[in-house]
Amino acid sequence: MAPPPxxxxxxxxPAADRALLQQVALGSAAAMREVYARxxxxxxxxxxxxxxxxxxxxxxxxxxxxxVWRRAREFDPARGGLETWVATIARTRAIDRLRSMGTAARVxxxxxxxxxxxxxxxxxxxxxxxxxxxxxxxxxxxxQLPREQREVVELAYFEGLSQREIAERTGDPLGTVKxxxxxxxxxxxxxxxxxxxxx
Numbered sequence: 001m002a003p004p005p006x007x008x009x010x011x012x013x014p015a016a017d018r019a020l021l022q023q024v025a026l027g028s029a030a031a032m033r034e035v036y037a038r039x040x041x042x043x044x045x046x047x048x049x050x051x052x053x054x055x056x057x058x059x060x061x062x063x064x065x066x067x068v069w070r071r072a073r074e075f076d077p078a079r080g081g082l083e084t085w086v087a088t089i090a091r092t093r094a095i096d097r098l099r100s101m102g103t104a105a106r107v108x109x110x111x112x113x114x115x116x117x118x119x120x121x122x123x124x125x126x127x128x129x130x131x132x133x134x135x136x137x138x139x140x141x142x143x144q145l146p147r148e149q150r151e152v153v154e155l156a157y158f159e160g161l162s163q164r165e166i167a168e169r170t171g172d173p174l175g176t177v178k179x180x181x182x183x184x185x186x187x188x189x190x191x192x193x194x195x196x197x198x199x
Contacts, residue, residue, distance in 0.1 A: 014077035021082070025072035036065060039086035046087050050094040052101075053178060060097050064090040100189045101182060141191035149184035152177055 023031035043064050047057040067089050075085055142150055155161045155169060163181060167174040 014081070017077050017082040018075065021072045021075040024069060032065070032069060035068060035082065035086070039068075039083050040065075042083055042087050043090035046090045047094045050091065051097060055175065055178065056097060056182065057094075060090065060093045063093050067093065101185050138188075141188050144191055145184055145187055149180045149187065152180045153184045153188070156181065 020031050020034060024035060040061070044057065044061050047060040047064070048054065051057045051060060064086065068086055071089075075082070079085075080088075142153060145153065151170065152163075152166055155166045156163070161169065163177045164174060166172075166181075167177045170177070172180075
């Protein structure tokens with residue numbers, strides 16, 4: 001989904017907003033285009049402000065309007081206008097994306113970092129066991145990633161390469177490396193939750 005052109009702000013009319021969303025709920029593509037024309041710029045500004053890259057913002061914008069399409073019946077004008085409702089969905093989606101990226105990155109980084117120096121005190125037995133289990137979970141999750149995504153994660157976390165250096169090493173465009181890294185971290189987040197003990 002391409003970023004929308006700037007829209008002219010207009011006052012929200014609760015009855016018209018409800019009617020428009022009812023048309024969206026009934027599957028009207030024309031109504032959906034109108035919602036996008038009215039709300040797309042504001043929603044994109046929200047995602048662009050919160051996310052680390054334009055590509056992430058564009059993907060979350062697309063997810064936002066898929067949500068609008070699916071949840072059109074839930075719109076309640078008493079709780080705010082259409083633009084506010086769509087911007088809230090965009091913000092929530094962007095925060096979810098950030099959490100997903102951050103959680104996976106922290107888990108991978110924590111489980112794959114270099115061991116402490118020999119002079120450091122050894123961890124307590126239960127801590128050592130937990131660290132070993134975490135490492136095994138991460139390695140098991142890594143094995144389930146597509147080869148290209150796994151390669152990006154391994155070069156970043158095991159060899160400490162930046163995304164630009166990974167692009168130079170692999171010969172892939174930087175944008176491709178960024179996309180693979182993001183997809184890998186999202187997938188790792190899901191896999192690590194599935195592999196968590198007792199879940």
